[in-house]
Amino acid sequence: MATATEVKKRTVRINGCVASAQAAKYADVDVIAAYPIRPYTATMMALAQMVANGELDAEYIVADSEHSQLSISHGASSSGARVFTGSSGVGVQFAYELYSPISGSRMPVQMMIADRTLDPPGDFGSEHTDALSTRDMGWLMGWACDAQEAFDNHLMAYRIGEDPRVLLPQMVCQDGFFVSHITSDVELPDSGQVKEFLPPYKHPYPLDPRHPVSHGPQIMPEQGPPLQLERARAMEGAVAVIEEVHDEFAKIFGRRYDPWVEEYMTDDADVVFFLQGGHAVTARFAIKHMRDNGLKVGMVRLRTIRPYPTDRVNEVLSKFKVVGVIETNMGLGSVSSGGVLYGEVCAALYESQHKPLVLSFMAGMGGEAIVLDEFYWMAKKMTEAQKRGKIEKRTHWVGFEE
Amino acid sequence: MPAIEVERQILPILGSPNQGARFYNPDLPSSEPFVPGHRTCAGCGPSIQYRMTSKAAGDNTILVGPTGCMYVANSSYLCTPYNVPWAHTQIGSAGSFTAGVAAAYEAMIRKGKWKGAFPNIICEAGDGSASDIGLASISGALYRNHDCLIICYDNEQYANTGIQASSRTPYGGMTTFSPPGPMVPEAKTLFPKDLARMMAAGHPHCYVATASVGYPIDLMNKVRKGLNHKGAAYLMIYTPCQKGFVYETPRSIDLGRLVVECGLYPIWEWNPEKREYDYSFRPQNMRPVSEYLKLQGRFGHLHAEHIAKLQTFANQQWKMMGIELPEALIQAADAKNLVNMATASAAEAVAQTL
Numbered sequence: 001m002a003t004a005t006e007v008k009k010r011t012v013r014i015n016g017c018v019a020s021a022q023a024a025k026y027a028d029v030d031v032i033a034a035y036p037i038r039p040y041t042a043t044m045m046a047l048a049q050m051v052a053n054g055e056l057d058a059e060y061i062v063a064d065s066e067h068s069q070l071s072i073s074h075g076a077s078s079s080g081a082r083v084f085t086g087s088s089g090v091g092v093q094f095a096y097e098l099y100s101p102i103s104g105s106r107m108p109v110q111m112m113i114a115d116r117t118l119d120p121p122g123d124f125g126s127e128h129t130d131a132l133s134t135r136d137m138g139w140l141m142g143w144a145c146d147a148q149e150a151f152d153n154h155l156m157a158y159r160i161g162e163d164p165r166v167l168l169p170q171m172v173c174q175d176g177f178f179v180s181h182i183t184s185d186v187e188l189p190d191s192g193q194v195k196e197f198l199p200p201y202k203h204p205y206p207l208d209p210r211h212p213v214s215h216g217p218q219i220m221p222e223q224g225p226p227l228q229l230e231r232a233r234a235m236e237g238a239v240a241v242i243e244e245v246h247d248e249f250a251k252i253f254g255r256r257y258d259p260w261v262e263e264y265m266t267d268d269a270d271v272v273f274f275l276q277g278g279h280a281v282t283a284r285f286a287i288k289h290m291r292d293n294g295l296k297v298g299m300v301r302l303r304t305i306r307p308y309p310t311d312r313v314n315e316v317l318s319k320f321k322v323v324g325v326i327e328t329n330m331g332l333g334s335v336s337s338g339g340v341l342y343g344e345v346c347a348a349l350y351e352s353q354h355k356p357l358v359l360s361f362m363a364g365m366g367g368e369a370i371v372l373d374e375f376y377w378m379a380k381k382m383t384e385a386q387k388r389g390k391i392e393k394r395t396h397w398v399g400f401e402e
Numbered sequence: 403m404p405a406i407e408v409e410r411q412i413l414p415i416l417g418s419p420n421q422g423a424r425f426y427n428p429d430l431p432s433s434e435p436f437v438p439g440h441r442t443c444a445g446c447g448p449s450i451q452y453r454m455t456s457k458a459a460g461d462n463t464i465l466v467g468p469t470g471c472m473y474v475a476n477s478s479y480l481c482t483p484y485n486v487p488w489a490h491t492q493i494g495s496a497g498s499f500t501a502g503v504a505a506a507y508e509a510m511i512r513k514g515k516w517k518g519a520f521p522n523i524i525c526e527a528g529d530g531s532a533s534d535i536g537l538a539s540i541s542g543a544l545y546r547n548h549d550c551l552i553i554c555y556d557n558e559q560y561a562n563t564g565i566q567a568s569s570r571t572p573y574g575g576m577t578t579f580s581p582p583g584p585m586v587p588e589a590k591t592l593f594p595k596d597l598a599r600m601m602a603a604g605h606p607h608c609y610v611a612t613a614s615v616g617y618p619i620d621l622m623n624k625v626r627k628g629l630n631h632k633g634a635a636y637l638m639i640y641t642p643c644q645k646g647f648v649y650e651t652p653r654s655i656d657l658g659r660l661v662v663e664c665g666l667y668p669i670w671e672w673n674p675e676k677r678e679y680d681y682s683f684r685p686q687n688m689r690p691v692s693e694y695l696k697l698q699g700r701f702g703h704l705h706a707e708h709i710a711k712l713q714t715f716a717n718q719q720w721k722m723m724g725i726e727l728p729e730a731l732i733q734a735a736d737a738k739n740l741v742n743m744a745t746a747s748a749a750e751a752v753a754q755t756l
Contacts, residue, residue: 030509031502057405057513059505063498064542071495071539075466075502078489080516081509083502097492105489200515207487207503209462209521216490217477 009190016179019147019186020086020112020172021046023154025056026194030081032060033069037091038124039176040114044086058084066091070098070109077107077169078215080206082158085109088176089116092130102169103138104231105215108161108201109169110154111139114180115277117366118330125367126176128276128329132340135306138231140170140238142304143277145262148186150174152255155198159245162201166238176367178278189253197252235307242304260309261316262301265291269298271382274317274345275326276302279363279370283326286375297379305344313348322357322382328364336360338395357385363398374398405512409519410549411462413626416619427619433461433485440483442475445651447641447658448555449476450615452526455553455639458622459629461486463522466500468536469493470528471562471643472555496527496536497543497552504548522629523550529570530560532638533597540636544605547633551625554597554636557643565646569595572666573715574708575700577646582703589703593715598638602672602679607633610672614640616658617669620683624671631674640667648699657697663687664694665716665731668723681723688725690734691716696743706740713740 014022020043024032032051034044050056059076063069066087073083087095092113102109117127128143135141140161144150150172157170174180205213219227242259250256262280265287266272273283280301290297300316300323302309317323327339336342342360349355361378364370378398385391416429435456442449452472456463465488467473473490476483491499504523510516527536532554540552559577560566566579573593576582580590602610609631613621621639628635642649642657649657661667663685671680691712695701704712713735717727733739741747 030513030515031505033502057509059509061501061505061546064538064545067494068498068501068539068542071491071498072502072505074491074495075489075499076506077502079464079503079506079510081506083506097494101492207464207489208516209464209486210518212485212487214477214482214484214488217480217482218474218490219480220478223480 007188007191009188009193011185011187013183014147014186015042015181015183016144016147016150016174017042017114017181018046019151020154020174021050022186022188023151024084025050026189026191027082027084027155027158027198028056029058029084031072031076031083032058033063033072033083033085034060035063035066035069035087035091037066037088037116039116039180040086040088040112042180043112043114047084066095067097070095070102073109073111074098074102074105074107077109077203078105078207080201080203080208082201083109084112086112086114088114089130090119092134093118096134099134099137099139101216104227106167106234107169107203108158108167110157110161111169111171112154113171113173114176115173116176123366124176126178126278126328127365127367128173131171131173132329134171138168138235139306140168140304141173141306143173143175143302144179145278145280145301146179147182147184149257150179151186152249152253152257155194156245156249159198160238160241163241164204166234166241167203168234168238173277175278178369193252197249238307257303260302260304260312262303263316264299264301266298266300266319268296269320270296270386271322271324271379272298272300272317272320273326273375273378274300274302274323274341275328276305276341277328279326279328282370282372283375286372289372290376290379295379295383308344310348313345314352317345317349317356318352318354320356321386322359324359324361324378324382326361326363326370326378330365336395338362357391359385359391360395361398362395370398406514408508408511410632411519411522412630413458413460415623415626431457431460433457435459435461435463435484435486437483437485440476441478442471443645445644445654447615447643447654448472448528448557450654451555451621451639451641454615454618454622455524455526455625456486458625459522459524462519463524464503466491466496466503466523466525468496468499468525468527468531469562470531471557472526472528474562493531494535495539496525496531497540500525500550500552501543501546501548504550508549520549525550525552527552527554528560528562529554529556529558529597530568533569533595541604544601544608544634544636547607549633551628551635551637554638555641556638557641557646558594559643559646561643561646570597572712574704574712576703577700587703587705588708598636601636605634605636606672606677607674609635609674612638612667612669614658614662614667614669615642616640616655616662620669646700649697653697657694659685660689660694660697663689664691665720666691666694666712668719670723688720688728688731690731692734692740702743704743706742707737709740709743710735710737
């Protein structure tokens with residue numbers, strides 16, 4: 001049975017997982033590839049129920065692994081179907097082989113990720129290492145900080161990824177538990193609004209017996225450079241489309257997001273937190289409190305990490321004296337011997353005339369909540385560095401130092 | 403909007419018994435979805451199979467090619483020999499990618515996004531993909547019963563990477579991962595995975611059959627039966643590889659018959675309605691395994707005791723099909739009655755055969 005039930009705009013109280021499922025339903029996806037792993041599973045549970053209820057007409061496939069989930073998605077997207085899949089933690093890693101083939105064949109598969117710490121040991125908590133380890137595989141990637149933003153990001157990601165100027169897969173990420181399992185009010189749009197915003201998926205060269213094409217033939221090394229260049233250009237070309245789509249989204253749905261960074265109380269700030277995802281909600285709260293005590297602190301939240309907004313990060317962060325990068329990911333033996341975000345921030349600032357001091361904070365590791373006191377402690381480290389005018393210690397493991 | 407009913411194709415079965423006119427049938431379709439000009443070896447068994455399979459399927463077909471020799475040799479330098487849509491997928495993604503294609507067409511036709519009869523969706527997986535790294539993905543596709551045909555073109559080794567043992571490599575088969583030496587005189591010590599029976603036993607709702615390039619009409623009919631079956635179908639097809647088996651190039655089809663006549667490659671069908679095996683296929687002759695082995699360099703190191711083990715294995719296969727063993731084959735399973743491959747008399751026998 002096909003579903004074309006008109007629904008009216010309404011506000012519901014749901015968690016991030018269900019918000020993602022709702023977005024997939026609004027996008028009228030054709031093929032869903034599921035495999036259970038906490039915490040993203042709840043998204044697939046919600047979709048299974050929608051299909052069972054007849055609210056969504058889609059092929060719901062219970063795959064035999066995450067590798068198969070992504071392969072199913074690859075095959076379905078190659079055939080011209082709109083595809084939704086997802087995973088968490090080690091599940092994201094189990095599918096690793098497929099990330100490059102999917103972006104290389106320019107299939108706009110969408111994958112929802114609710115972050116989970118990688119093993120060992122079996123830890124359910126949110127850490128961004130799972131998705132970030134795939135960041136250079138040619139997928140558009142960004143984090144939501146609450147359920148509403150997750151819902152909105154899914155719709156925008158389909159529109160961006162399926163744009164013929166882009167044709168790239170998308171990882172739409174949210175923190176496990178902090179976003180995926182916390183309920184909040186989410187405005188679900190009119191189905192007419194989504195119809196207006198998101199045209200049907202139409203790949204220019206699907207596997208269609210009437211117009212035979214070959215996907216993914218083997219090449220020789222000398223044929224490699226142009227193919228890689230094309231994929232790199234698609235990623236660069238996505239920048240303009242991302243901005244366009246965010247404008248269009250604001251016009252139709254009335255919610256305006258800066259596609260690259262959210263700035264919070266940064267106008268006269270000396271020190272800022274730089275982070276991704278759900279911890280931003282606590283950060284805002286902490287900042288408000290510190291502002292009451294006269295501290296000039298703010299927050300810059302990265303919304304899109306691939307493509308990375310190098311110039312924008314440079315321009316925004318150059319305004320401040322100290323930047324404290326809150327990693328929530330593991331970059332063992334990396335530039336800062338902490339997380340991977342530090343290197344991304346510093347590289348963007350390299351050409352700045354007004355380089356801020358940059359600190360890396362290893363906080364929220366293993367999915368532990370970053371509590372208000374820890375934000376205050378990190379702000380203290382930043383103001384101390386500001387007073388000294390130099391970095392004494394590049395990386396701080398929050399909770400292990402005085 | 404009501405769902406649109408999915409129209410399925412029915413392909414006619416070619417009216418020829420598996421004996422007699424094995425190579426000629428006037429009903430053969432003229433379409434050639436797999437065209438000449440590719441870069442496979444002369445006498446390549448898998449590509450002979452590829453042509454027969456795609457010819458039987460016709461033009462409303464989508465091919466899926468997991469990594470293997472039929473990926474690399476057929477699609478080098480961005481050129482491919484396919485007149486129908488074809489996609490490469492990862493070696494472990496045989497069943498899953500194919501399932502994605504089938505699911506997409508189910509949904510797109512039902513939702514009015516694509517109009518036409520449901521295409522034939524065929525996956526051509528090598529035995530490395532089908533018996534090892536992609537086994538779970540294929541099992542998943544069969545279990546979920548997507549309307550597709552998954553073929554294991556079985557050349558009994560990883561040929562693309564330069565001849566390594568797979569779990570379909572026969573006992574005694576020399577590969578670069580199973581070389582003979584003083585400590586391992588027989589080369590490969592393990593007997594192959596009984597892949598097709600495993601698929602039939604584990605997915606009894608599927609049409610499952612074995613075939614060989616030695617019997618083209620039978621092979622093409624099984625392709626059509628698999629495609630006509632609504633749901634998943636699985637074929638395991640013997641496709642000799644002259645590079646890995648080391649034989650005279652023109653003998654690919656001969657090997658395709660000998661392997662069956664020697665009992666090393668039982669030909670059968672699994673009937674999903676009756677839930678039983680159909681063993682009615684009978685080769686013209688029954689021969690001792692040495693007649694098959696002696697044509698191939700990969701078995702040139704075998705001693706009498708190893709050949710006897712292979713004969714015992716073949717005899718077990720005949721028995722599994724309910725076929726009475728002639729005395730000669732029982733005798734041939736005794737090492738006393740056999741000679742080593744590398745003896746003068748064996749070499750003479752090979753010379754005579756060639």
